[in-house]
Amino acid sequence: MSHFNFALRAANDVVMASARVSPVEGDLHTVTATIDGGCIKSGPPAPGKQSVSSKRRQLQDIVESSLIDIGHVRTVAQQEELCHIILDLVPFGNAALRRRLAEKVAPCGWASNELVWLLASDDIEVALPILLQSPVLTDAQLVDIAKSNGHDHCLAIAGREGIGASVCTALNDVGAPDVVLEMLLNINAQVPASVIHGFCVDGPADEEIRTALLMRRDLPASACRILLVGLSQDLTDPVSGYSGPAAQRLRPMLLALAAGLKETLTVDVMRHLVISVSDTPTLALGLMEAGQRKLFLYMLSRVCSLPLKQVELIVETRNIEALAVICRSAGFGADDFVSLMHLIDQDETQAAQTAALDELIERYTTICPERAREALQRWIRTPAD
Helix, strand or coil: CCCCCCCECCCCCCECCCCECCCEECCCCEEEEEEECCEEEEECCCCCCCCHHHHHHHHHHHHHCCCCCCHHHCCHHHHHHHHHHHHHHHHHCCHHHHHHHHHHHCCCCCCCHHHHHHHHCCCHHHHHHHHHHCCCCCHHHHHHHHHHCCHHHHHHHHCCCCCCHHHHHHHHHHCCHHHHHHHHHCCCCCCCHHHHHHHHCCCCCCHHHHHHHHCCCCECHHHHHHHHHHHHHHHCCCCCCCCCHHHHHHHHHHHHHHHHCCCCCCECHHHHHHHHCCCCHHHHHHHHHCCCHHHHHHHHHHHHCCCHHHHHHHHHCCCHHHHHHHHHHHCCCHHHHHHHHHHHCCCCCHHHHHHHHHHHHHHHHCCCHHHHHHHHHHHHHCCCC
């Protein structure tokens, strides 16, 4: 018996007429599907039974063809029929094949609820692209998945773009620290004010949670005050970090910012902080002095309008030239840049730092601030991967 076979037109990538799909066995019946003049049709049950390997080959043929990719140009009836055929075949695919199927189905808005739900409820290796991307999944379904599946599904949902308040509440109820942290770091997640206040009643005990909250753009003013006061206390507490002169100068600014916040609907606290230090940008070094590395890098990314991941990659790879361009465009002086490099490379020996000091200052001072800003604008237009 022949298996799934497609012939594609080179000119328009349309499936040719008369390509044939082998019989597909469902739970209690067998379905035969054909492509006829671009239409998917169900036929009568075929005699006999197929092996699991034959059905797996049929699913593989569908996945490897362009049929799913061009499904959005088909009629609703054709899309439904294609989803029905795939749905019957999914149980016969191995994990790797189901994963490839999920990657193809994930961005398809026409995929059926049944197919998307089946893939989303699969092992996390299969479900991940569906949970992160599928526009078919509703918030109510995401809540059900979070409640009925394991930790890994919840962690994936926490990173999904634009999850609603009900989903955030369900994830918070799970109580897993890494799930909660991922949700808070998802700046487009609609975290309810009640959930945020729950972390701020006594001040967040976890520094990572506080950092994630301060990086959000939708905080209630009352929560901002609590977070800023807690951060200001840590800036001058030798036990909590490294402290330093910039941290000492930043502390009263944080307290003044907290006191001056108006009772608006939401607050982008980092934007306010960036404005507050615009005249003296090196005050941001106080965050590094106090060990608030991620918060400093996020603040630097906001100053230069680059994605946080790009700034983090520049620092992690010790791309001194790129970091120098960012700092030069932000108004850091040579001494401030050297201080930053010392704070970044605290594990290096003093001898190694001293040997490179003169060269570092010379390289930094040769960078023209105007050219640095021009280079930064090019990076913003074409951000690195």
